[in-house]
Amino acid sequence: MLFPIQHHPTVFHLGPLELTGFGLAVLAAFAIAQIVCQRELWRRGHDREADAIPDVVMAALIGTLIGAKTYYVVLTGDPGAFFSRGGFVFWGGFIGSVALCWATIKYKKLNFLRIADVAGIAIAAGYAVGRTGCWAVGDDYGRPFNGFFATQFPEGAPPSTVAVMSSQFGVDFPAGTNPTDVVAVHPTQLYETIMGFIMFAILWRFRKHTHKDGWLFGAYCIAAGIERFIVEFFRAKDDALTIGLTTAQIIALTIGSIGVALMVGRRRSV
Structure with a gap:
C-alpha cells in the first residue's frame, strides 16, 4: 500500500443548520424504499396496500431507530448509549422495523405477506443507499488492511487509530506502536453498498x-x-463467540434460515 485513501466526514452547512452525509443517506434510503414499494404494489394492482405505504414506511423508520438502539444497548450493556449519536445496528433496526411494520399493517387490516413480498426489494435498495451514509460519517469500517482501497479514518466515528483499534476492537499491534497512528482498514461500508x-x-x-x-x-x-x-469477516468487531462467529453472523444465519422456510413454504405448487 503506497497511498491509502484519506477519509473525511461529509457535512453540509446551511447557515446554522448542519446536514451530515449519514442523515441525508438515511433519508434517501427510506424515500427510495417507499417509491419502490408503492410502484411495485401499483404494478401488481394492490392499490389499498400501495396507498398505505407512507404509514408503513414511517413505522419502519421508527422501528428501525428503536430496534437499532436497543440492540446496541444490549450489546454494549450501556443504557446511556440510548442517548448517544452513534450506535445504530442494522440487525436491531431490521427486527424493530419488521415488528412495527407488522403491527401497522395488521392494524390497517391489510395483507402483511403481500406487502412484505415487495418490501424485500425496497429494503435492499434502501440498504445500498443507506450504507453510503456509514461511509460519509466514517463508521462501521473494517479490520486493518494494506491492499487496494485501504482507507484511513482520522476523523471517523471513532477514528481508526491504533489506540481505538486496540481498545475497542481487540486488534494487536507490535510493542511500541504509537497509539495516535491512524491505521488503514477495509472500507467495509463500500463493500456493503x-x-x-x-x-x-x-x-x-x-x-x-x-x-x-x-x-x-x-x-x-x-x-x-x-x-x-x-462482511462480518472484514468488519472491525470484537464480539466473536466461542464457535468463532460474531453475534451478527449468528443472526444472519437465523434470518437466512427463516428465508429458506419462507421460500419453501410460499412456493407455488405446479
Whole structure:
C-alpha cells in the first residue's frame, strides 16, 4: 500500500443548520424504499396496500431507530448509549422495523405477506443507499488492511487509530506502536453498498415471480443473511463467540434460515 485513501466526514452547512452525509443517506434510503414499494404494489394492482405505504414506511423508520438502539444497548450493556449519536445496528433496526411494520399493517387490516413480498426489494435498495451514509460519517469500517482501497479514518466515528483499534476492537499491534497512528482498514461500508446493489438487482429480476406472496421476502432474507455473514469477516468487531462467529453472523444465519422456510413454504405448487 503506497497511498491509502484519506477519509473525511461529509457535512453540509446551511447557515446554522448542519446536514451530515449519514442523515441525508438515511433519508434517501427510506424515500427510495417507499417509491419502490408503492410502484411495485401499483404494478401488481394492490392499490389499498400501495396507498398505505407512507404509514408503513414511517413505522419502519421508527422501528428501525428503536430496534437499532436497543440492540446496541444490549450489546454494549450501556443504557446511556440510548442517548448517544452513534450506535445504530442494522440487525436491531431490521427486527424493530419488521415488528412495527407488522403491527401497522395488521392494524390497517391489510395483507402483511403481500406487502412484505415487495418490501424485500425496497429494503435492499434502501440498504445500498443507506450504507453510503456509514461511509460519509466514517463508521462501521473494517479490520486493518494494506491492499487496494485501504482507507484511513482520522476523523471517523471513532477514528481508526491504533489506540481505538486496540481498545475497542481487540486488534494487536507490535510493542511500541504509537497509539495516535491512524491505521488503514477495509472500507467495509463500500463493500456493503456494492453487495446491497447486487441484492437489489437480483430481487428486482425476480419481482414478477408467480409464487405466493412472501416468497420474494424469503429470497431477501437469504440474500441479506449471506451478505452480512460475509462482511462480518472484514468488519472491525470484537464480539466473536466461542464457535468463532460474531453475534451478527449468528443472526444472519437465523434470518437466512427463516428465508429458506419462507421460500419453501410460499412456493407455488405446479
